[in-house]
Amino acid sequence: MGNRQLVVLAAVLAGLVAVYAWQQHRRNASPRELTAALAPADLARRADELVAWAPADPKGARLRLFKQEGRWRVDRGFPAPAKAARVEEVLEALAALRGEARAADPGLVGRFRLKSREAFHVEVRGGGERLLHLLVGKQGPDWDTCYVRAAGSDAVYLADRNVLGLFEVWQVPAKGSPDPKDWTELTVIGEGRRGVRAVAWRSAEGAWRIAPAAAPGGGGATQAKGGPAWVYTYEGPPRRRAAGARVRDFLDRLFPLQAADVEDPAKAAAFGLGAGAAELRVDLGAKGEVRLEVGRRAGEARKAWVRTADGTVYRLEGDWVPRLPAPF
Structure with missing residues:
Protein backbone atom coordinates (compact mmCIF):
# COMPACT_ATOMS: atom_id res chain seq x y z
CA MET A 1 0.00 0.00 0.00
CA LEU A 34 -27.22 21.94 22.81
CA THR A 35 -29.45 25.02 22.92
CA ALA A 36 -29.02 28.77 22.79
CA ALA A 37 -30.67 31.46 24.90
CA LEU A 38 -33.40 33.19 22.90
CA ALA A 39 -33.95 36.17 25.21
CA PRO A 40 -31.93 38.25 27.70
CA ALA A 41 -31.69 36.54 31.08
CA ASP A 42 -32.77 39.75 32.85
CA LEU A 43 -35.77 40.29 30.56
CA ALA A 44 -38.40 39.99 33.30
CA ARG A 45 -36.61 42.47 35.56
CA ARG A 46 -36.12 45.11 32.86
CA ALA A 47 -39.44 44.79 31.04
CA ASP A 48 -42.01 47.56 31.30
CA GLU A 49 -44.04 46.80 28.16
CA LEU A 50 -45.24 43.60 26.50
CA VAL A 51 -47.04 43.59 23.15
CA ALA A 52 -48.42 40.53 21.36
CA TRP A 53 -50.34 40.41 18.11
CA ALA A 54 -51.42 38.39 15.10
CA PRO A 55 -50.94 40.28 11.81
CA ALA A 56 -54.08 38.57 10.48
CA ASP A 57 -56.28 40.18 13.15
CA PRO A 58 -59.15 41.71 11.14
CA LYS A 59 -59.22 44.81 13.37
CA GLY A 60 -55.46 45.18 13.60
CA ALA A 61 -55.82 44.77 17.36
CA ARG A 62 -52.89 44.14 19.69
CA LEU A 63 -52.54 43.06 23.28
CA ARG A 64 -50.53 45.75 25.03
CA LEU A 65 -49.45 45.45 28.65
CA PHE A 66 -47.40 48.17 30.27
CA LYS A 67 -46.21 49.39 33.64
CA GLN A 68 -47.69 52.57 35.05
CA GLU A 69 -46.52 53.83 38.43
CA GLY A 70 -45.01 50.41 39.14
CA ARG A 71 -48.18 48.44 38.37
CA TRP A 72 -49.01 46.37 35.30
CA ARG A 73 -51.80 47.77 33.16
CA VAL A 74 -53.56 46.50 30.05
CA ASP A 75 -54.60 48.83 27.25
CA ARG A 76 -58.40 48.72 26.93
CA GLY A 77 -58.57 52.08 25.19
CA PHE A 78 -57.72 53.35 28.67
CA PRO A 79 -55.31 51.97 31.29
CA ALA A 80 -56.94 49.06 33.14
CA PRO A 81 -55.49 46.86 35.90
CA ALA A 82 -53.77 43.79 34.46
CA LYS A 83 -53.38 40.32 35.92
CA ALA A 84 -49.89 41.04 37.22
CA ALA A 85 -49.07 37.45 38.19
CA ARG A 86 -49.91 36.25 34.70
CA VAL A 87 -47.81 38.97 33.06
CA GLU A 88 -44.84 38.16 35.29
CA GLU A 89 -45.22 34.45 34.55
CA VAL A 90 -45.06 35.10 30.80
CA LEU A 91 -42.01 37.34 31.15
CA GLU A 92 -40.19 34.77 33.29
CA ALA A 93 -40.98 32.08 30.72
CA LEU A 94 -39.67 34.25 27.88
CA ALA A 95 -36.50 35.09 29.82
CA ALA A 96 -35.81 31.37 30.30
CA LEU A 97 -36.55 30.45 26.68
CA ARG A 98 -33.92 28.37 24.90
CA GLY A 99 -33.88 26.79 21.47
CA GLU A 100 -32.04 24.37 19.22
CA ALA A 101 -31.01 25.69 15.79
CA ARG A 102 -32.99 24.03 13.01
CA ALA A 103 -32.52 26.17 9.88
CA ALA A 104 -30.92 29.37 8.63
CA ASP A 105 -32.15 29.50 5.03
CA PRO A 106 -34.59 32.31 4.13
CA GLY A 107 -36.34 29.86 1.82
CA LEU A 108 -37.22 27.59 4.74
CA VAL A 109 -38.87 30.20 6.96
CA GLY A 110 -42.30 29.57 5.46
CA ARG A 111 -42.08 25.85 6.22
CA PHE A 112 -42.21 26.70 9.93
CA ARG A 113 -44.99 29.31 9.53
CA LEU A 114 -42.51 32.03 10.41
CA LYS A 115 -43.15 34.54 7.65
CA SER A 116 -43.91 37.91 9.19
CA ARG A 117 -47.54 37.99 8.01
CA GLU A 118 -48.43 34.57 9.40
CA ALA A 119 -46.30 34.25 12.55
CA PHE A 120 -47.47 35.35 15.99
CA HIS A 121 -45.45 38.33 17.24
CA VAL A 122 -44.22 38.96 20.80
CA GLU A 123 -42.32 42.13 21.61
CA VAL A 124 -40.88 43.14 24.98
CA ARG A 125 -39.52 46.59 25.74
CA GLY A 126 -37.80 48.11 28.75
CA GLY A 127 -36.60 51.65 29.37
CA GLY A 128 -37.44 52.60 25.78
CA GLU A 129 -35.28 49.77 24.42
CA ARG A 130 -36.54 46.75 22.51
CA LEU A 131 -35.41 43.73 24.52
CA LEU A 132 -37.06 41.05 22.40
CA HIS A 133 -39.09 40.71 19.22
CA LEU A 134 -39.90 37.08 18.64
CA LEU A 135 -41.83 35.60 15.73
CA VAL A 136 -43.59 32.40 16.77
CA GLY A 137 -44.50 29.76 14.22
CA LYS A 138 -46.09 26.35 14.32
CA GLN A 139 -45.96 23.90 17.19
CA GLY A 140 -42.91 21.66 17.39
CA PRO A 141 -42.77 17.86 17.49
CA ASP A 142 -43.59 17.92 21.21
CA TRP A 143 -46.67 19.61 22.62
CA ASP A 144 -44.72 22.12 24.69
CA THR A 145 -42.37 23.26 21.90
CA CYS A 146 -42.64 25.61 18.94
CA TYR A 147 -40.55 27.12 16.17
CA VAL A 148 -39.37 30.71 16.56
CA ARG A 149 -37.07 33.26 15.02
CA ALA A 150 -35.95 36.72 16.03
CA ALA A 151 -37.25 39.64 13.98
CA GLY A 152 -34.73 40.46 11.26
CA SER A 153 -33.12 37.01 11.39
CA ASP A 154 -33.68 33.91 9.26
CA ALA A 155 -32.28 31.56 11.92
CA VAL A 156 -35.04 29.17 13.01
CA TYR A 157 -34.97 27.59 16.46
CA LEU A 158 -37.02 24.87 18.08
CA ALA A 159 -37.93 26.54 21.38
CA ASP A 160 -38.26 24.50 24.56
CA ARG A 161 -41.54 26.20 25.48
CA ASN A 162 -44.74 26.62 23.50
CA VAL A 163 -44.86 30.42 23.45
CA LEU A 164 -48.28 30.34 21.78
CA GLY A 165 -49.71 28.60 24.83
CA LEU A 166 -48.56 31.43 27.09
CA PHE A 167 -51.04 33.65 25.25
CA GLU A 168 -53.69 30.95 24.75
CA VAL A 169 -53.17 30.98 20.99
CA TRP A 170 -53.50 27.50 19.56
CA GLN A 171 -52.77 27.87 15.86
CA VAL A 172 -50.81 29.93 13.34
CA PRO A 173 -51.66 31.94 11.45
CA ALA A 174 -53.73 33.08 14.43
CA LYS A 175 -57.10 34.50 13.45
CA GLY A 176 -56.87 37.25 16.03
CA SER A 177 -54.70 38.81 18.70
CA PRO A 178 -55.18 37.88 22.38
CA ASP A 179 -58.25 39.45 23.98
CA PRO A 180 -57.20 42.23 26.40
CA LYS A 181 -60.18 41.38 28.63
CA ASP A 182 -58.60 38.00 29.38
CA TRP A 183 -55.61 39.88 30.82
CA THR A 184 -57.69 42.35 32.84
CA GLU A 185 -57.78 41.96 36.61
CA LEU A 186 -61.47 41.82 37.52
CA THR A 187 -61.09 40.98 41.21
CA VAL A 188 -62.28 43.99 43.19
CA ILE A 189 -61.95 42.34 46.62
CA GLY A 190 -60.27 38.96 46.67
CA GLU A 191 -61.16 37.93 50.22
CA GLY A 192 -64.07 35.61 50.86
CA ARG A 193 -66.52 35.99 53.72
CA ARG A 194 -64.02 34.58 56.24
CA GLY A 195 -61.60 37.41 55.46
CA VAL A 196 -64.23 40.12 56.03
CA ARG A 197 -64.70 41.77 59.43
CA ALA A 198 -67.59 44.10 58.64
CA VAL A 199 -69.50 45.64 55.72
CA ALA A 200 -71.25 49.01 55.66
CA TRP A 201 -73.41 50.76 53.06
CA ARG A 202 -74.53 54.37 52.90
CA SER A 203 -76.61 56.14 50.28
CA ALA A 204 -79.23 58.88 50.05
CA GLU A 205 -81.94 56.26 50.69
CA GLY A 206 -80.48 54.78 53.86
CA ALA A 207 -77.62 52.93 55.48
CA TRP A 208 -76.92 49.44 56.77
CA ARG A 209 -74.15 47.49 58.44
CA ILE A 210 -73.27 43.81 58.72
CA ALA A 211 -70.94 42.80 61.53
CA PRO A 212 -70.38 39.84 63.85
CA ALA A 213 -72.76 39.67 66.78
CA ALA A 214 -71.12 40.62 70.05
CA ALA A 215 -70.81 37.78 72.55
CA PRO A 216 -72.58 38.19 75.88
CA GLY A 217 -70.38 40.02 78.35
CA GLY A 218 -68.31 41.67 75.63
CA GLY A 219 -66.08 38.64 75.05
CA GLY A 220 -65.66 39.13 71.30
CA ALA A 221 -67.90 37.88 68.53
CA THR A 222 -70.53 35.19 68.92
CA GLN A 223 -69.48 32.13 66.93
CA ALA A 224 -71.73 30.00 64.77
CA LYS A 225 -71.12 27.09 62.44
CA GLY A 226 -68.87 28.31 59.61
CA GLY A 227 -67.62 31.44 61.41
CA PRO A 228 -69.03 34.39 63.35
CA ALA A 229 -72.75 34.90 63.83
CA TRP A 230 -73.44 37.83 61.52
CA VAL A 231 -75.99 40.53 62.30
CA TYR A 232 -77.48 42.92 59.76
CA THR A 233 -78.71 46.31 60.93
CA TYR A 234 -80.60 48.70 58.66
CA GLU A 235 -80.41 52.25 59.93
CA GLY A 236 -83.62 53.13 58.17
CA PRO A 237 -85.96 54.56 58.29
CA PRO A 238 -87.36 52.25 59.47
CA ARG A 239 -84.65 50.56 61.52
CA ARG A 240 -84.60 46.76 61.25
CA ARG A 241 -82.32 43.81 61.90
CA ALA A 242 -81.64 40.37 60.49
CA ALA A 243 -79.34 37.54 61.45
CA GLY A 244 -78.54 33.92 60.82
CA ALA A 245 -77.91 31.91 57.68
CA ARG A 246 -79.49 34.35 55.25
CA VAL A 247 -77.05 37.12 56.26
CA ARG A 248 -74.15 34.71 55.90
CA ASP A 249 -75.48 33.58 52.50
CA PHE A 250 -75.68 37.18 51.30
CA LEU A 251 -72.04 37.72 52.24
CA ASP A 252 -71.11 34.56 50.36
CA ARG A 253 -72.83 36.00 47.28
CA LEU A 254 -70.99 39.29 47.68
CA PHE A 255 -67.46 38.03 48.38
CA PRO A 256 -65.03 37.57 46.79
CA LEU A 257 -66.22 40.62 44.86
CA GLN A 258 -65.71 39.97 41.15
CA ALA A 259 -66.50 42.44 38.37
CA ALA A 260 -67.96 41.63 34.97
CA ASP A 261 -65.62 44.12 33.30
CA VAL A 262 -63.95 47.51 33.59
CA GLU A 263 -65.17 50.82 32.19
CA ASP A 264 -63.45 53.98 31.01
CA PRO A 265 -62.88 56.15 34.12
CA ALA A 266 -63.43 59.24 31.98
CA LYS A 267 -67.10 58.19 31.69
CA ALA A 268 -67.60 57.68 35.43
CA ALA A 269 -70.38 60.27 35.69
CA ALA A 270 -72.45 58.32 33.15
CA PHE A 271 -72.44 55.37 35.55
CA GLY A 272 -73.78 57.35 38.49
CA LEU A 273 -70.39 57.91 40.08
CA GLY A 274 -69.49 61.23 41.64
CA ALA A 275 -71.87 63.51 43.53
CA GLY A 276 -74.73 61.53 45.05
CA ALA A 277 -73.09 58.12 44.67
CA ALA A 278 -73.46 55.49 47.36
CA GLU A 279 -70.52 54.14 49.38
CA LEU A 280 -69.65 50.56 50.29
CA ARG A 281 -67.02 50.08 53.01
CA VAL A 282 -65.47 46.68 53.69
CA ASP A 283 -63.32 46.09 56.77
CA LEU A 284 -60.66 43.44 56.05
CA GLY A 285 -59.07 43.52 59.48
CA ALA A 286 -55.27 43.64 59.30
CA LYS A 287 -55.48 44.27 55.54
CA GLY A 288 -57.27 47.56 56.12
CA GLU A 289 -60.51 48.98 54.83
CA VAL A 290 -61.68 49.12 51.22
CA ARG A 291 -63.93 52.02 50.26
CA LEU A 292 -65.88 51.77 47.03
CA GLU A 293 -67.95 54.49 45.43
CA VAL A 294 -71.08 52.87 43.98
CA GLY A 295 -73.19 54.14 41.10
CA ARG A 296 -76.49 52.86 39.69
CA ARG A 297 -78.48 53.67 36.55
CA ALA A 298 -82.23 53.65 36.01
CA GLY A 299 -83.46 50.64 34.07
CA GLU A 300 -80.36 48.55 34.85
CA ALA A 301 -81.26 47.01 38.18
CA ARG A 302 -78.86 44.07 37.88
CA LYS A 303 -75.86 46.33 37.27
CA ALA A 304 -73.82 48.63 39.47
CA TRP A 305 -70.53 50.44 38.96
CA VAL A 306 -67.85 50.86 41.59
CA ARG A 307 -64.85 53.15 41.63
CA THR A 308 -61.80 52.18 43.68
CA ALA A 309 -59.30 54.45 45.41
CA ASP A 310 -56.96 54.30 42.40
CA GLY A 311 -59.72 55.46 40.04
CA THR A 312 -60.51 52.12 38.41
CA VAL A 313 -64.17 51.76 37.44
CA TYR A 314 -65.61 48.23 37.56
CA ARG A 315 -69.00 47.02 36.35
CA LEU A 316 -70.77 44.59 38.65
CA GLU A 317 -73.54 42.30 37.45
CA GLY A 318 -75.71 39.77 39.23
CA ASP A 319 -79.07 39.07 40.80
CA TRP A 320 -77.64 40.23 44.15
CA VAL A 321 -76.95 43.76 42.85
CA PRO A 322 -80.54 45.06 43.28
CA ARG A 323 -80.33 44.05 46.95
CA LEU A 324 -77.39 46.33 47.74
CA PRO A 325 -79.44 49.34 48.96
CA ALA A 326 -81.41 47.10 51.37
CA PRO A 327 -80.40 43.41 51.42
CA PHE A 328 -83.15 42.39 53.91
Whole structure:
Protein backbone atom coordinates (compact mmCIF):
# COMPACT_ATOMS: atom_id res chain seq x y z
CA MET A 1 0.00 0.00 0.00
CA GLY A 2 1.43 3.33 -1.07
CA ASN A 3 1.95 6.41 1.07
CA ARG A 4 -0.89 8.23 -0.70
CA GLN A 5 -3.35 5.48 0.17
CA LEU A 6 -2.18 5.51 3.77
CA VAL A 7 -2.78 9.27 3.96
CA VAL A 8 -6.30 8.85 2.56
CA LEU A 9 -7.09 6.03 4.99
CA ALA A 10 -5.74 8.09 7.88
CA ALA A 11 -7.92 11.03 6.87
CA VAL A 12 -10.99 8.81 6.61
CA LEU A 13 -10.24 7.26 10.00
CA ALA A 14 -9.78 10.70 11.57
CA GLY A 15 -13.10 11.80 10.09
CA LEU A 16 -14.89 8.75 11.49
CA VAL A 17 -13.36 9.34 14.90
CA ALA A 18 -14.47 12.99 14.80
CA VAL A 19 -18.03 12.03 13.82
CA TYR A 20 -18.14 9.42 16.58
CA ALA A 21 -16.83 11.90 19.14
CA TRP A 22 -19.42 14.49 18.05
CA GLN A 23 -22.23 11.95 18.33
CA GLN A 24 -21.02 10.91 21.76
CA HIS A 25 -20.89 14.54 22.83
CA ARG A 26 -24.48 15.12 21.70
CA ARG A 27 -25.56 11.94 23.43
CA ASN A 28 -23.90 12.92 26.69
CA ALA A 29 -24.42 16.68 26.54
CA SER A 30 -27.14 18.32 28.62
CA PRO A 31 -30.04 20.00 26.80
CA ARG A 32 -28.62 23.37 27.87
CA GLU A 33 -25.34 22.67 26.04
CA LEU A 34 -27.22 21.94 22.81
CA THR A 35 -29.45 25.02 22.92
CA ALA A 36 -29.02 28.77 22.79
CA ALA A 37 -30.67 31.46 24.90
CA LEU A 38 -33.40 33.19 22.90
CA ALA A 39 -33.95 36.17 25.21
CA PRO A 40 -31.93 38.25 27.70
CA ALA A 41 -31.69 36.54 31.08
CA ASP A 42 -32.77 39.75 32.85
CA LEU A 43 -35.77 40.29 30.56
CA ALA A 44 -38.40 39.99 33.30
CA ARG A 45 -36.61 42.47 35.56
CA ARG A 46 -36.12 45.11 32.86
CA ALA A 47 -39.44 44.79 31.04
CA ASP A 48 -42.01 47.56 31.30
CA GLU A 49 -44.04 46.80 28.16
CA LEU A 50 -45.24 43.60 26.50
CA VAL A 51 -47.04 43.59 23.15
CA ALA A 52 -48.42 40.53 21.36
CA TRP A 53 -50.34 40.41 18.11
CA ALA A 54 -51.42 38.39 15.10
CA PRO A 55 -50.94 40.28 11.81
CA ALA A 56 -54.08 38.57 10.48
CA ASP A 57 -56.28 40.18 13.15
CA PRO A 58 -59.15 41.71 11.14
CA LYS A 59 -59.22 44.81 13.37
CA GLY A 60 -55.46 45.18 13.60
CA ALA A 61 -55.82 44.77 17.36
CA ARG A 62 -52.89 44.14 19.69
CA LEU A 63 -52.54 43.06 23.28
CA ARG A 64 -50.53 45.75 25.03
CA LEU A 65 -49.45 45.45 28.65
CA PHE A 66 -47.40 48.17 30.27
CA LYS A 67 -46.21 49.39 33.64
CA GLN A 68 -47.69 52.57 35.05
CA GLU A 69 -46.52 53.83 38.43
CA GLY A 70 -45.01 50.41 39.14
CA ARG A 71 -48.18 48.44 38.37
CA TRP A 72 -49.01 46.37 35.30
CA ARG A 73 -51.80 47.77 33.16
CA VAL A 74 -53.56 46.50 30.05
CA ASP A 75 -54.60 48.83 27.25
CA ARG A 76 -58.40 48.72 26.93
CA GLY A 77 -58.57 52.08 25.19
CA PHE A 78 -57.72 53.35 28.67
CA PRO A 79 -55.31 51.97 31.29
CA ALA A 80 -56.94 49.06 33.14
CA PRO A 81 -55.49 46.86 35.90
CA ALA A 82 -53.77 43.79 34.46
CA LYS A 83 -53.38 40.32 35.92
CA ALA A 84 -49.89 41.04 37.22
CA ALA A 85 -49.07 37.45 38.19
CA ARG A 86 -49.91 36.25 34.70
CA VAL A 87 -47.81 38.97 33.06
CA GLU A 88 -44.84 38.16 35.29
CA GLU A 89 -45.22 34.45 34.55
CA VAL A 90 -45.06 35.10 30.80
CA LEU A 91 -42.01 37.34 31.15
CA GLU A 92 -40.19 34.77 33.29
CA ALA A 93 -40.98 32.08 30.72
CA LEU A 94 -39.67 34.25 27.88
CA ALA A 95 -36.50 35.09 29.82
CA ALA A 96 -35.81 31.37 30.30
CA LEU A 97 -36.55 30.45 26.68
CA ARG A 98 -33.92 28.37 24.90
CA GLY A 99 -33.88 26.79 21.47
CA GLU A 100 -32.04 24.37 19.22
CA ALA A 101 -31.01 25.69 15.79
CA ARG A 102 -32.99 24.03 13.01
CA ALA A 103 -32.52 26.17 9.88
CA ALA A 104 -30.92 29.37 8.63
CA ASP A 105 -32.15 29.50 5.03
CA PRO A 106 -34.59 32.31 4.13
CA GLY A 107 -36.34 29.86 1.82
CA LEU A 108 -37.22 27.59 4.74
CA VAL A 109 -38.87 30.20 6.96
CA GLY A 110 -42.30 29.57 5.46
CA ARG A 111 -42.08 25.85 6.22
CA PHE A 112 -42.21 26.70 9.93
CA ARG A 113 -44.99 29.31 9.53
CA LEU A 114 -42.51 32.03 10.41
CA LYS A 115 -43.15 34.54 7.65
CA SER A 116 -43.91 37.91 9.19
CA ARG A 117 -47.54 37.99 8.01
CA GLU A 118 -48.43 34.57 9.40
CA ALA A 119 -46.30 34.25 12.55
CA PHE A 120 -47.47 35.35 15.99
CA HIS A 121 -45.45 38.33 17.24
CA VAL A 122 -44.22 38.96 20.80
CA GLU A 123 -42.32 42.13 21.61
CA VAL A 124 -40.88 43.14 24.98
CA ARG A 125 -39.52 46.59 25.74
CA GLY A 126 -37.80 48.11 28.75
CA GLY A 127 -36.60 51.65 29.37
CA GLY A 128 -37.44 52.60 25.78
CA GLU A 129 -35.28 49.77 24.42
CA ARG A 130 -36.54 46.75 22.51
CA LEU A 131 -35.41 43.73 24.52
CA LEU A 132 -37.06 41.05 22.40
CA HIS A 133 -39.09 40.71 19.22
CA LEU A 134 -39.90 37.08 18.64
CA LEU A 135 -41.83 35.60 15.73
CA VAL A 136 -43.59 32.40 16.77
CA GLY A 137 -44.50 29.76 14.22
CA LYS A 138 -46.09 26.35 14.32
CA GLN A 139 -45.96 23.90 17.19
CA GLY A 140 -42.91 21.66 17.39
CA PRO A 141 -42.77 17.86 17.49
CA ASP A 142 -43.59 17.92 21.21
CA TRP A 143 -46.67 19.61 22.62
CA ASP A 144 -44.72 22.12 24.69
CA THR A 145 -42.37 23.26 21.90
CA CYS A 146 -42.64 25.61 18.94
CA TYR A 147 -40.55 27.12 16.17
CA VAL A 148 -39.37 30.71 16.56
CA ARG A 149 -37.07 33.26 15.02
CA ALA A 150 -35.95 36.72 16.03
CA ALA A 151 -37.25 39.64 13.98
CA GLY A 152 -34.73 40.46 11.26
CA SER A 153 -33.12 37.01 11.39
CA ASP A 154 -33.68 33.91 9.26
CA ALA A 155 -32.28 31.56 11.92
CA VAL A 156 -35.04 29.17 13.01
CA TYR A 157 -34.97 27.59 16.46
CA LEU A 158 -37.02 24.87 18.08
CA ALA A 159 -37.93 26.54 21.38
CA ASP A 160 -38.26 24.50 24.56
CA ARG A 161 -41.54 26.20 25.48
CA ASN A 162 -44.74 26.62 23.50
CA VAL A 163 -44.86 30.42 23.45
CA LEU A 164 -48.28 30.34 21.78
CA GLY A 165 -49.71 28.60 24.83
CA LEU A 166 -48.56 31.43 27.09
CA PHE A 167 -51.04 33.65 25.25
CA GLU A 168 -53.69 30.95 24.75
CA VAL A 169 -53.17 30.98 20.99
CA TRP A 170 -53.50 27.50 19.56
CA GLN A 171 -52.77 27.87 15.86
CA VAL A 172 -50.81 29.93 13.34
CA PRO A 173 -51.66 31.94 11.45
CA ALA A 174 -53.73 33.08 14.43
CA LYS A 175 -57.10 34.50 13.45
CA GLY A 176 -56.87 37.25 16.03
CA SER A 177 -54.70 38.81 18.70
CA PRO A 178 -55.18 37.88 22.38
CA ASP A 179 -58.25 39.45 23.98
CA PRO A 180 -57.20 42.23 26.40
CA LYS A 181 -60.18 41.38 28.63
CA ASP A 182 -58.60 38.00 29.38
CA TRP A 183 -55.61 39.88 30.82
CA THR A 184 -57.69 42.35 32.84
CA GLU A 185 -57.78 41.96 36.61
CA LEU A 186 -61.47 41.82 37.52
CA THR A 187 -61.09 40.98 41.21
CA VAL A 188 -62.28 43.99 43.19
CA ILE A 189 -61.95 42.34 46.62
CA GLY A 190 -60.27 38.96 46.67
CA GLU A 191 -61.16 37.93 50.22
CA GLY A 192 -64.07 35.61 50.86
CA ARG A 193 -66.52 35.99 53.72
CA ARG A 194 -64.02 34.58 56.24
CA GLY A 195 -61.60 37.41 55.46
CA VAL A 196 -64.23 40.12 56.03
CA ARG A 197 -64.70 41.77 59.43
CA ALA A 198 -67.59 44.10 58.64
CA VAL A 199 -69.50 45.64 55.72
CA ALA A 200 -71.25 49.01 55.66
CA TRP A 201 -73.41 50.76 53.06
CA ARG A 202 -74.53 54.37 52.90
CA SER A 203 -76.61 56.14 50.28
CA ALA A 204 -79.23 58.88 50.05
CA GLU A 205 -81.94 56.26 50.69
CA GLY A 206 -80.48 54.78 53.86
CA ALA A 207 -77.62 52.93 55.48
CA TRP A 208 -76.92 49.44 56.77
CA ARG A 209 -74.15 47.49 58.44
CA ILE A 210 -73.27 43.81 58.72
CA ALA A 211 -70.94 42.80 61.53
CA PRO A 212 -70.38 39.84 63.85
CA ALA A 213 -72.76 39.67 66.78
CA ALA A 214 -71.12 40.62 70.05
CA ALA A 215 -70.81 37.78 72.55
CA PRO A 216 -72.58 38.19 75.88
CA GLY A 217 -70.38 40.02 78.35
CA GLY A 218 -68.31 41.67 75.63
CA GLY A 219 -66.08 38.64 75.05
CA GLY A 220 -65.66 39.13 71.30
CA ALA A 221 -67.90 37.88 68.53
CA THR A 222 -70.53 35.19 68.92
CA GLN A 223 -69.48 32.13 66.93
CA ALA A 224 -71.73 30.00 64.77
CA LYS A 225 -71.12 27.09 62.44
CA GLY A 226 -68.87 28.31 59.61
CA GLY A 227 -67.62 31.44 61.41
CA PRO A 228 -69.03 34.39 63.35
CA ALA A 229 -72.75 34.90 63.83
CA TRP A 230 -73.44 37.83 61.52
CA VAL A 231 -75.99 40.53 62.30
CA TYR A 232 -77.48 42.92 59.76
CA THR A 233 -78.71 46.31 60.93
CA TYR A 234 -80.60 48.70 58.66
CA GLU A 235 -80.41 52.25 59.93
CA GLY A 236 -83.62 53.13 58.17
CA PRO A 237 -85.96 54.56 58.29
CA PRO A 238 -87.36 52.25 59.47
CA ARG A 239 -84.65 50.56 61.52
CA ARG A 240 -84.60 46.76 61.25
CA ARG A 241 -82.32 43.81 61.90
CA ALA A 242 -81.64 40.37 60.49
CA ALA A 243 -79.34 37.54 61.45
CA GLY A 244 -78.54 33.92 60.82
CA ALA A 245 -77.91 31.91 57.68
CA ARG A 246 -79.49 34.35 55.25
CA VAL A 247 -77.05 37.12 56.26
CA ARG A 248 -74.15 34.71 55.90
CA ASP A 249 -75.48 33.58 52.50
CA PHE A 250 -75.68 37.18 51.30
CA LEU A 251 -72.04 37.72 52.24
CA ASP A 252 -71.11 34.56 50.36
CA ARG A 253 -72.83 36.00 47.28
CA LEU A 254 -70.99 39.29 47.68
CA PHE A 255 -67.46 38.03 48.38
CA PRO A 256 -65.03 37.57 46.79
CA LEU A 257 -66.22 40.62 44.86
CA GLN A 258 -65.71 39.97 41.15
CA ALA A 259 -66.50 42.44 38.37
CA ALA A 260 -67.96 41.63 34.97
CA ASP A 261 -65.62 44.12 33.30
CA VAL A 262 -63.95 47.51 33.59
CA GLU A 263 -65.17 50.82 32.19
CA ASP A 264 -63.45 53.98 31.01
CA PRO A 265 -62.88 56.15 34.12
CA ALA A 266 -63.43 59.24 31.98
CA LYS A 267 -67.10 58.19 31.69
CA ALA A 268 -67.60 57.68 35.43
CA ALA A 269 -70.38 60.27 35.69
CA ALA A 270 -72.45 58.32 33.15
CA PHE A 271 -72.44 55.37 35.55
CA GLY A 272 -73.78 57.35 38.49
CA LEU A 273 -70.39 57.91 40.08
CA GLY A 274 -69.49 61.23 41.64
CA ALA A 275 -71.87 63.51 43.53
CA GLY A 276 -74.73 61.53 45.05
CA ALA A 277 -73.09 58.12 44.67
CA ALA A 278 -73.46 55.49 47.36
CA GLU A 279 -70.52 54.14 49.38
CA LEU A 280 -69.65 50.56 50.29
CA ARG A 281 -67.02 50.08 53.01
CA VAL A 282 -65.47 46.68 53.69
CA ASP A 283 -63.32 46.09 56.77
CA LEU A 284 -60.66 43.44 56.05
CA GLY A 285 -59.07 43.52 59.48
CA ALA A 286 -55.27 43.64 59.30
CA LYS A 287 -55.48 44.27 55.54
CA GLY A 288 -57.27 47.56 56.12
CA GLU A 289 -60.51 48.98 54.83
CA VAL A 290 -61.68 49.12 51.22
CA ARG A 291 -63.93 52.02 50.26
CA LEU A 292 -65.88 51.77 47.03
CA GLU A 293 -67.95 54.49 45.43
CA VAL A 294 -71.08 52.87 43.98
CA GLY A 295 -73.19 54.14 41.10
CA ARG A 296 -76.49 52.86 39.69
CA ARG A 297 -78.48 53.67 36.55
CA ALA A 298 -82.23 53.65 36.01
CA GLY A 299 -83.46 50.64 34.07
CA GLU A 300 -80.36 48.55 34.85
CA ALA A 301 -81.26 47.01 38.18
CA ARG A 302 -78.86 44.07 37.88
CA LYS A 303 -75.86 46.33 37.27
CA ALA A 304 -73.82 48.63 39.47
CA TRP A 305 -70.53 50.44 38.96
CA VAL A 306 -67.85 50.86 41.59
CA ARG A 307 -64.85 53.15 41.63
CA THR A 308 -61.80 52.18 43.68
CA ALA A 309 -59.30 54.45 45.41
CA ASP A 310 -56.96 54.30 42.40
CA GLY A 311 -59.72 55.46 40.04
CA THR A 312 -60.51 52.12 38.41
CA VAL A 313 -64.17 51.76 37.44
CA TYR A 314 -65.61 48.23 37.56
CA ARG A 315 -69.00 47.02 36.35
CA LEU A 316 -70.77 44.59 38.65
CA GLU A 317 -73.54 42.30 37.45
CA GLY A 318 -75.71 39.77 39.23
CA ASP A 319 -79.07 39.07 40.80
CA TRP A 320 -77.64 40.23 44.15
CA VAL A 321 -76.95 43.76 42.85
CA PRO A 322 -80.54 45.06 43.28
CA ARG A 323 -80.33 44.05 46.95
CA LEU A 324 -77.39 46.33 47.74
CA PRO A 325 -79.44 49.34 48.96
CA ALA A 326 -81.41 47.10 51.37
CA PRO A 327 -80.40 43.41 51.42
CA PHE A 328 -83.15 42.39 53.91
